[in-house]
Amino acid sequence: MRNFGLSIREKSIVCIGFMGVGKTTVGKLLAQKLYRSFVDIDEEIEKFYTMPIPKIFEIHGEQAFRAKEKELIVKYSQRPLNIISVGGGAFLQKEIQDICMANCIVLFLDISWESWKERIHILADNRPLLQGRSLEDIEMLFLERQRIYSLNHSKFQVDHFEAEEAADYLADALKLSWEINAPQPK
Numbered sequence: 001m002r003n004f005g006l007s008i009r010e011k012s013i014v015c016i017g018f019m020g021v022g023k024t025t026v027g028k029l030l031a032q033k034l035y036r037s038f039v040d041i042d043e044e045i046e047k048f049y050t051m052p053i054p055k056i057f058e059i060h061g062e063q064a065f066r067a068k069e070k071e072l073i074v075k076y077s078q079r080p081l082n083i084i085s086v087g088g089g090a091f092l093q094k095e096i097q098d099i100c101m102a103n104c105i106v107l108f109l110d111i112s113w114e115s116w117k118e119r120i121h122i123l124a125d126n127r128p129l130l131q132g133r134s135l136e137d138i139e140m141l142f143l144e145r146q147r148i149y150s151l152n153h154s155k156f157q158v159d160h161f162e163a164e165e166a167a168d169y170l171a172d173a174l175k176l177s178w179e180i181n182a183p184q185p186k
């Protein structure tokens, strides 16, 4: 599907950022506030394989997971008016970066390591890349990943916001930018 000619307010918004930053939680709320459909790529992959992500990694391997992740993002990123939360590792693939940057508004949800550490106990069970790693290793991964997320159209620091507050702020900021960029009547 080609989407040449989509205006900025029609483009889908892609939420990127480290696992656990809140892409799913905030993305879902943002979709409600903007009356858009919400797509969570991790959830779509789980539906396809009919099993949770750690099992997919265990049975099919990370490569198969990444291939399905790319296929789904290529499909959804070309559709208008969605809020799409992608997995924390999606931007490791250049093709995904390119297609999202070209077709969507890429929104980087950022968090400091200090704040992220507070969430680790609620994350580890369903994130295979956190399992069996020391806190130092995870911090290294966190810092490495900052580089891939630096490719974005807009960044929001979530540290001091509850999910609902973050979604409110983002919805207002997006609406304002759409108004500013709207074509003026002649």
Ligand SMILES: Nc1ncnc2c1ncn2[C@@H]1O[C@H](COP(=O)(O)OP(=O)(O)OP(=O)(O)O)[C@@H](O)[C@H]1O
Residues within 6 Å of the ligand: 017, 018, 019, 020, 021, 022, 023, 024, 025, 026, 042, 085, 086, 087, 088, 119, 122, 127, 158, 161, 162, 163, 164, 166
């Ligand atoms: N702003 C926030 N403040 C506090 N807790 C939050 C916030 N946003 C999300 N959370 C909590 O952090 C956990 C992880 O959030 P979520 O699943 O949305 O992250 P994610 O970025 O989608 O992770 P992944 O990349 O692994 O899919 C959830 O338990 C969620 O309730």
Ligand SMILES: O=C(O)C1=C[C@@H](O)[C@@H](O)[C@H](O)C1
Residues within 6 Å of the ligand: 018, 019, 042, 053, 086, 087, 088, 089, 090, 126, 127, 128, 129
């Ligand atoms: O950061 C990552 O590489 C991942 C993040 C999650 O969203 C899932 O996509 C999966 O656990 C891999």
Ligand SMILES: [Mg+2]
Residues within 6 Å of the ligand: 023, 024, 025, 040, 042, 085, 086, 087
């Ligand atoms: Mg998620």
